[in-house]
Amino acid sequence: MPGTATVDAVIVGGGAAGLLLAAHLAAIGWGDDVLVLDDGAQPLEDRAWAWWSTGGALLDRASSRAFEVADVAGEGWARRLGLGPYAYRVVTGPELGEAVARIVRTRRGYRRLSGTARGLAVDDAGVQVAYEDPDGRARAVRARWVFDSVGPGAAAPVPDPDAVLDVAGIRIETARDAFDPAAVTLMDFRTGQEDGVAFAYVLPTSARTALVERTVYAGPEGLGGAADAHEARLAAYVRDVLGLGEHRIVAHESGTIPLVLRPPARPDGPVVPIGARAGMVKPSTGYAFGRIQRHSAAIAAALAAGRYPGRAVPHRRWARTQDAALLRAMRTDPAAARGFLEALLTRNPGPRILAFLDEDLPAAEHLRLYATLPLPRLGLVVAAGSSRRSR
Numbered sequence: 001m002p003g004t005a006t007v008d009a010v011i012v013g014g015g016a017a018g019l020l021l022a023a024h025l026a027a028i029g030w031g032d033d034v035l036v037l038d039d040g041a042q043p044l045e046d047r048a049w050a051w052w053s054t055g056g057a058l059l060d061r062a063s064s065r066a067f068e069v070a071d072v073a074g075e076g077w078a079r080r081l082g083l084g085p086y087a088y089r090v091v092t093g094p095e096l097g098e099a100v101a102r103i104v105r106t107r108r109g110y111r112r113l114s115g116t117a118r119g120l121a122v123d124d125a126g127v128q129v130a131y132e133d134p135d136g137r138a139r140a141v142r143a144r145w146v147f148d149s150v151g152p153g154a155a156a157p158v159p160d161p162d163a164v165l166d167v168a169g170i171r172i173e174t175a176r177d178a179f180d181p182a183a184v185t186l187m188d189f190r191t192g193q194e195d196g197v198a199f200a201y202v203l204p205t206s207a208r209t210a211l212v213e214r215t216v217y218a219g220p221e222g223l224g225g226a227a228d229a230h231e232a233r234l235a236a237y238v239r240d241v242l243g244l245g246e247h248r249i250v251a252h253e254s255g256t257i258p259l260v261l262r263p264p265a266r267p268d269g270p271v272v273p274i275g276a277r278a279g280m281v282k283p284s285t286g287y288a289f290g291r292i293q294r295h296s297a298a299i300a301a302a303l304a305a306g307r308y309p310g311r312a313v314p315h316r317r318w319a320r321t322q323d324a325a326l327l328r329a330m331r332t333d334p335a336a337a338r339g340f341l342e343a344l345l346t347r348n349p350g351p352r353i354l355a356f357l358d359e360d361l362p363a364a365e366h367l368r369l370y371a372t373l374p375l376p377r378l379g380l381v382v383a384a385g386s387s388r389r390s391r
């Protein structure tokens with residue numbers, strides 16, 4: 001496109017990954033012209049993210065809520081975990097948007113572009129990003145780098161997942177104090193396990209209000225026809241385990257988090273995938289925000305140092321083998337998978353669990369943690385899966 005100026009970067013998609021990357025690039029003072037192209041289909045007002053961290057990352061302080069303790073429970077046991085030096089954080093979309101805007105404001109050439117990305121074409125001089133503006137007009141912008149959380153024009157922008165987390169949630173208001181606003185319930189297995197390994201999650205927003213979710217590790221197709229039973233088991237958890245008394249349900253929520261073992265997209269020259277597209281959703285937990293933040297910092301550091309940003313990987317490759325084993329067990333031997341998670345949660349201190357899930361545990365601590373886990377049983381499940389496949 002002769003005559004068209006080339007911007008330093010177009011970030012395609014202004015969700016978690018797009019916003020966090022824009023903030024990290026602005027914070028290190030990289031780039032004169034950086035555009036965040038977003039279609040507005042997922043307004044920030046409707047979004048929120050939870051993650052854990054030690055507080056030193058750029059957007060950690062954007063969270064309005066940080067829990068220092070977390071509850072975990074199963075049939076016949078319950079445990080409160082101290083999380084320090086970690087905290088379990090929750091940021092709403094508007095909070096994140098404001099925190100990012102404060103950082104990005106320091107760079108004049110950073111702009112938000114409303115539109116729907118339609119295609120990326122790489123040539124010798126960079127990338128041409130084709131998009132449709134809000135009035136439906138076809139437009140294009142040229143960039144030296146594209147950081148892509150969307151995959152416009154890709155043959156399969158969203159590949160089939162290996163599994164999904166199927167989530168049903170309700171927002172509850174009680175007549176009397178019923179929740180401990182200082183503690184989040186991360187995993188409570190005291191919910192029906194007939195539809196797969198399932199756990200409840202309780203995020204209190206006050207002593208009388210909370211988000212209560214039930215999550216099931218389901219196959220790639222999700223729970224489908226079993227969704228009604230999912231809702232019924234969530235209601236049973238509220239009634240029988242939480243025993244809330246008089247309450248009203250303010251809102252229902254549901255969603256599925258695709259879990260993929262291989263990153264859906266690989267870097268292609270100046271086009272670098274970010275976010276879920278770059279494999280930032282941890283397959284065994286469904287959490288992505290902490291990884292995305294580390295990925296953003298690594299991309300920014302690479303650019304600042306003149307290195308190729310497509311090689312910035314914030315997680316360990318060996319951890320994928322572990323995640324694959326756990327996902328396989330979820331399908332073939334749910335009791336073994338649940339046993340693994342329960343051992344992890346009951347036999348280890350909170351910070352060790354969180355560091356393990358972050359793939360950030362020092363070697364000696366790793367050995368201590370492995371000694372607490374039923375690894376032989378998980379190994380058998382994996383071996384059985386491999387021999388079935390090879391037959």
Ligand SMILES: Cc1cc2nc3c(=O)[nH]c(=O)nc-3n(C[C@H](O)[C@H](O)[C@H](O)COP(=O)(O)OP(=O)(O)OC[C@H]3O[C@@H](n4cnc5c(N)ncnc54)[C@H](O)[C@@H]3O)c2cc1C
Binds near residue numbers: 013018050274
């Ligand atoms: C229901 C649900 C809840 C989750 N909760 C958490 C959580 O609490 N904590 C956590 O760590 N992870 C969570 N995840 C995992 C989640 O995938 C990531 O946290 C995160 O949102 C992924 O970031 P992303 O930027 O890749 O995608 P998104 O945040 O979804 O951002 C993609 C953006 O691109 C825009 N877009 C799409 N197509 C186009 C197009 N053609 N042109 C322009 N813009 C486009 C979208 O509108 C959106 O704004 C959740 C996932 C789901 C599905």
